[in-house]
Amino acid sequence: MDALDVARWQFGVTTVYHFLFVPLTIGLSVLVAILQTLWHRTGNERYLKLTKFYGKLFLINFAMGVVTGIVQEFQFGMNWSDYSRFVGDIFGAPLAIEALVAFFLESTFIGLWIFGWDRLPKRLHLAAIWAAAIGTNLSAYFILAANSFMQNPVGYRINPESGRAELTDFVAVLTNKVALITFPHTLAGAFLVAGSLLVAVALWHLIRNRDSADTPAYRFAAKFGSWVTLISATAVVITGDIQGKIMTQVQPMKMAAAEGLYTTESPASFSVLTVGSLDGTRELFALKIPYLLSYLGTGDPNGTVQGINDLQAQYSAQYGAGSYTPIIPITYWSFRFMIAFGLAAAAIALLVLWTHRKGRTPTSRWLLRAGLVMPLLPLAANSFGWIFTEMGRQPWIVFGEMLTRDGVSRSVSLAEVLTSFTAFTLIYATLAVIELKLLLRYAKAGVPDVTPQPDTDDTDDAERPLAFAY
Template identity: 40%
Template structure:
């Protein structure tokens, strides 16, 4: 397989996923904020909270439509660009995606209509129930998607069938309750809450700077700041849990994030800044904070975190065991029936079969892993190291922004308690300028998760280079160009709709029969 096809297929999927992920966190977070605002309206009966719910609901609706459209395209790529992946693990990976569509997305899509058009047709409690159903649907969608993604990071509850050459579900409960998936879910959802909180905070700050809709803006800022502070703190705590799980299940990812080329005495130091060098395989000008990485990564002062060089040595050993498994697999398949399988081949595969994926790391260099030279095995072992500078800086950008969000939201919680939200214009400008920052942090988090898994599409089971479809470079390049053009157009449309709705502001909702959606999306005056 031409490696250019692998790189192009990865690029195409990265473009579509990162673009789709621009909409997902805002949808998740806004749905809960809107439901919370409507809950206050139902409890107090104050019309300002109904107006807030409708206004932020319009922005949620625009974002929801774009997110649904881009998500559908993304899922089709599994069959188009990653056909062997779909064949190899479709029985496992397809189940959470199907459940997500049937249980979560349909729930969200059904009740979102009732949210927009049911204000004058449902009771207060009935409409509130519909709004919370939208929020639950948004969060359940993320749950099942991240169960599927978490299984790719930590493939549990499945076994390889040498007769069908496919992974098959052995324990679906283990797939659902995969600790990596659960940690990713709560961390990702909390990040979505931060995205929505900073968005609401920034837009509301813009209204205060303009002296418009101040009652709505101040209440929205109070809700967003409080929700954002709690979410920002939870992101840090839940991110720490993800780091701890990486120590157990994805040691190479953790070592690459830290640019830890050699194993250090426990407890390991945290590299605050530095210049990782993939060529020289060392980190220049590193500034270390003693003990921090060891405590975060192992929750102890005595456990070591293995460095990249030691992990490469381990990968080389596993590749050699994988070659034994590959040889045994050929004998098993050649036998044809279970009765004819040689006992030594069956025993060898029983002992080494879980390392079969490591033998497939040699496929970019030769068709038959059994013919690999020592140099090729060593090179394949170094291929298990992801791009260290990318992970190093993406992680630090994400973490740095996370602490900034804590400071920002805590500041506005304090100002809200003192009734001084509009006293400091420079702080309002900071809030407006901070609007794009949580998206940058979210995208960096996704980069850390997915680049850190390379060269595996399924950790330790199936290399990325073995998972792609046999397509021509021209085909993939043309689809990349097409997606880029279409997504750029969609992004411009969405930006214009969002800005138009923000400039126009909330509608006065004096008439019980007033139509929300057409008016709110009308051009600004």
């Protein structure tokens, strides 16, 4: 084990941990805005209750996402300074816009939304949560544009004197075809997570408190979340299909690694399950769907999918001697776990809608158990999707331009990386406990009472301290 190995583990752990909060923040910001819009349009108190209820869960998650996201910035300077030096001119523009425009937009208007209840006009207060939601989604786009440069470098040139990548076309970076499809795919995955959370919390209250006065609110939340989950799952499949075809164009090795396909085939089958050697070179048993891999990669059921061996020979001739094959077991299984967990969440959403048919209220304890697991499924699907995306690109940190081993900080020792890795892991474990306790505490509390209270305080409103208006 050397500094490179630990630096990769540290970046992987901190990134996956941070991304546990990102999809929930993206999805909940919009869903809370929709709930408040329904209240604004109808005046029905159940929408106000749900807005404040899920809004509080959104704020807890948003705060944790900000804290863990800051650490991501440290990684580039701490362990990956050579990589930062190489791509700094490219990454600087989208990440600066993300911080100066998108992040400030969402953070400013979230503040107005938190403290603006009963202080701002209703329309202005509604506009605040929509502005925060737009800022959250814009933030995701600029970050994905930067990441997409790593997958498919565009709009740059290599300075022969400094050896750095220099930006030549900012529009090309923002309109990278990888970014244009990764963004809607990521948003669909985010709404899959957010919709699942709505269902899980609502089901818990419906089944445990069947005669509650707030049952109509929870029934709506369960059905609304289920529809969001199903629509999002459909969008994930459609955008994922397009993404797979673009991935095959720009990174054919990643598609071959997703199947463990060593020889070029036409047509190529997709294996649902394979039993054999760990690296996929020897197959004992496989459950395959004919023509599917060809369609996923090329759009033609009889299309040709290049194999790992041919691509390895091609890259060796193009880039020099070395292994250009990612870790096959990770790419193979992460790709399948991503699909399986996402479909499982959609199946539970279908079951929830079925139990609500004809005005019924679900009572099954088995459904409750499935509902409580439900948010974890799309979270796992999102995580495995990103593990596949990043691990499938290896050994490149910027595809075709920079190997991962060349991006690590040369001045950082193994002991230093181990120290920071240990510290971050302990801090993140502590934050995980805090996050989970807060979410469970406020989720169990249920929707708040929104009945207007008589004002018996003579204190001037302008002199009152700002506080959460929940």
